[in-house]
Amino acid sequence: MGRIIAVANQKGGVGKSTTAINLSACLAEKGKKVLAIDIDPQGNTTSGLGADKNAVENTLYELLLGEAETKDTIIKNVVDNVDLIPSNMNLSGAEIELVDLEDKEFILKKITDKLRRKYDYIIMDCPPSLSMLTINALTAATSVLVPIQCEYYALEGLSQLIHTIELVRDRLNKILKIEGVVFTMYDARTNLSLQVVENVKENLDQNIYKTIIPRNVRLAEAPSYGKPINLYDSRSTGAESYRLLAEEVIGREGE
Template identity: 85%
Template sequence: MGRTIAIANQKGGVGKSTTAINLSACLAEAGKRVLTVDIDPQGNTTSGLGTDKNGVEYTLYELLLGDCDPKDCIIENVVERVDLIPSNVNLSGAEIELVGIEEREYILKNVLERIKEGYDYIIMDCPPSLSMLTINALTAADSVLVPIQCEYYALEGLSQLIHTIELVQERLNKKLEIEGVVFTMYDARTNLSLEVVENVKENLNQNIYKTIIPRNVRLAEAPSYGLPINMYDPKSTGAESYRLLAEEVINREGGE
C-alpha cells in the first residue's frame, strides 16, 4: 500500500513546490511509482513538471467537486514513473464551493483511496495557508513533511502549523504523523543559516532530516524549463541533495 505524504507549511516561499517536484522525481529515479498531487491553486508543481496548467481539461478542482473521475485528470508519466493530478487557479474557488458539503474534509482522502493501490508514494503539494485544501491534504495523508527555509523568521508560524496538525490528528486523522522537517535554501556562506538550523533543532521536538537542501542556482532555474533538478542538471548539488532526501524518506519507512 502506498504512502501518502503532504508537504505543508503555511509560509510561502519555503520550497514546498520545489520539494514536491524533486522529491517525486528522485523517488521515481529510485524505482518507485509516484503520484504527485498539486493542491496549490498557483499550480507551480504542475508547471514545474512540464505541464501547461492552463491547457489541461480536468484538474484537482473538477475531481474534488465530483465532475470527473481520477483517471480523467491524472496525467501519466510527466516524468518517468511520476503521474500528476494538476491544478490551476480554478482551485481557489473550491474553498467556497465545498462549504455546504458534508464531510468535506474527507473528499480528497476518498478520491485517493480509489487509486492509492497503484503507487508507492503519493506526494501532495499544499497551498501556503491552513485552508480547507490543506485540511483535506492532512486528512488524506499518512504523514506531513515540513520544509523550513533557513532564514530569520523560520520558526514563526511553525507552532501554528503543528497545532493544526495536532487538531487534524485529534479529530480527522488519528494516524497522521509528522514525517519530519527538511531545511531548504541553506547558504553555507552565512552564519545565519547555521544558526537557524541549530535554533530549530533546539526548539522543535520533531524528526529532522539529515539532508539539507542548499540554495542552488540550478535548482531555481529548473522549474522554468518544466524539469525536475535530477533531469535538468543531474550532477548539481541540488539534484544530489534531493536524491539523498528521497533515500532518507525510503529508509525512514523501512525503519518504522
C-alpha cells in the same frame, strides 16, 4: 499500500513546490511509482513537472467537485514513473464551493484511498495557508513533510502548523504523523543559516532530516524549463541533495 506525504507549511516561499517536484522525481528515479497531487491553486508543481496548467482540461478542482473522474484527471508519466493530478487557478474557487458539502474534510481522502494501491508514494503539494484544501490534504495523508527556509523567521508559524496537524490527528486522521522537517535554501556562507538550523533543532521536538537543501541556481532555474532538477542538471548540488532526501524518505518506510 502507498505512503501519502503532504508537503506543508503555511508560510509561502519555503520551497514546498520545489520539494514536492524534486522529491517525487528522485523517488521515481529510485524505481518507486509516484503520484504527485498539486493542491496549490498557483499550480507550480504542475508546471514544474512539465504540464501546461492553463491547457489541462481536468484538474484537481473538477475532481474534488465530482465533475471529472480520477482516470480523466491523472496525467500519466509526466516524468518517468511520475503521474500527476494537475491544478490551476480554478482551484482557488474550491474553498467556497466545498464549504457546504457534507464530510468536506474527507473529499480528497476518498480519492487517494482508491489510488493508494497503485502507487508507492503519493506526494501532495499544499497551498501556503491552513485552508480547507490543506485540511483535506492532512486528512488524506499518512504523514507531513515540513520544509523550513533557513531564515530569521523560520520558526514563526511553525507552532501553528504543528498545532493544526495535532488537531487533524485528534479529530480527522488518527494515523497522521510528522514525517520530518527539511531545511531548504541553506546558504553555507552565512552564519544565519547555521543559526537557524541549530535554533530549530533546539526548539523543535520533531524528526529532522539530515539532508539540507542548499541555495542553488540550477534548482531555481529548473521549473522554468518544466523539469525536475535530476533531469535538468543531474550533477548539480540540488539534484544530489534531493536524491539524498529521497533515500532518507525511503529509509523511513518501515517506521
